[in-house]
Amino acid sequence: MKNIKRGLLILWCCAQVGSVWAQAVGVAAKVNGVEISNFRLERHFADYLLAQGRSVGAIRSPNVYKRLKTEALEQLIDKELLWQEAQKRGLNVDPARVQTALKKLKAAFGSPENFARRLAQEGFDEASYTDYLGQELAAMMMLEALTPVSAPLAAEVDRLYQLNMKQFERPEQIQARHILLNVSSASDKESVAEVRQQIIGLQQQLNQGADFAALARRYSQDSTAQQGGLLDNFQRGDMVPSFETAAFALLPGAVSEPILTQYGWHLIKLEQRHPAVSMPEQEAKALIKRQLATEQVTQARAEALTRLRSDSELVVLSR
Structure with missing residues (x-):
């Protein structure tokens, strides 16, 4: 409307x-x-x-x-x-x-x-x-x-599909929560150990039935604290190696052991796992075909209007 x-x-x-x-x-x-x-x-x-x-x-x-x-x-x-x-x-x-x-x-x-x-x-x-x-x-x-404009050639659609197959795939992703207690890169061993004892204390509360999100909101020193430590979906390669390895090894609902990264000590809870998916070939090729058709129409219209302009007398008085 x-x-x-x-x-x-x-x-x-x-x-x-x-x-x-x-x-x-x-x-x-x-x-x-x-x-x-x-x-x-x-x-x-x-x-x-x-x-x-x-x-x-x-x-x-x-x-x-x-x-x-x-x-x-x-x-x-x-x-x-x-x-x-x-x-x-x-x-x-x-x-x-x-x-x-x-x-x-x-x-x-x-x-x-x-x-x-x-x-x-x-x-x-x-x-x-x-x-x-x-x-x-x-x-x-x-x-x-x-x-x-003519319909895009099947050979061109096939060629572009082969070149861009990765674009139609989504690798395995997971969603997790975490609690972070910061450790400075300049911290000595005693300070690192002290923070580790604090994260172990939170781990013990979780083992006794405490709610992970509630503890994250109260104690986590990460920007995700207000969201109960909830992270956006991520895939392999998105996080630092030690954090990623621990997170991907978990089953949904499980909590990791304390993990040390350059940011500090973490506890990670896996919320859900999203398996890798690929767009069906037929659907992907249909998408490519529509994009090619749109590009052809756009180019053809620009060229047609350019020809009309070149054969016409135009005087622009307002700029």
Whole structure:
């Protein structure tokens, strides 16, 4: 529903910045002699920001504002080029398709009154917006016609799968809790032994039925103390060797003997073990195929728009 509303070029956010309307006079660009007014740019700019989850009032940096405004203008120029090309080729949108799209937009606003009110805020009436919507649909159809792409070759999909098989595998992982009592690297043997006795004391409490998470919250000197010592899932190679070896040797629910690392003395409790998994080959190849198709479409569209621009007369007056 939200995406449908965005398609209406909402100017609601522009009400926060009154100066926008003062600037919406004059011409932003000319495309083969056809003017793109500043007013038209402001309407499209609002929609461009909303599509990115932004609003005019939230932009604090003048450089960011200028960059986004330029991007919106470039997009608007592309739309005008596509519309003009559609006219040249006699590409017409089925009126029934336009009416279907219009009906969906009306439904998104809950009532005809809300829809009409929003159109008026944007400088449209239903007739002019219907014309505009037809142009938008024609531009989209023209872009599709200019960028026919074939399905990715099976051989290329196979090749990329073989090269990236590791990317579709997740090695064995575990989740654990730990209690850490710090030992400085400069500590002498007596200090290390003293801290070891403290961690043994906590081990004895666990053996008597104490809750590991509760002890971690009370005594652990690690940043995970507030989470009861809970660590994120990790795999072999993520932790220091002595800690990792002890953790992976445990069964779920078991607690390790005191383990010394460069950080201090640890007690480790294994919460759960996640075995290694691999994405099925067919699923992985389907993912590669979709990515290749997306890349081909993106490249083809960029090339088509570049050709249209090179064959056109463009004058940009607003930067």
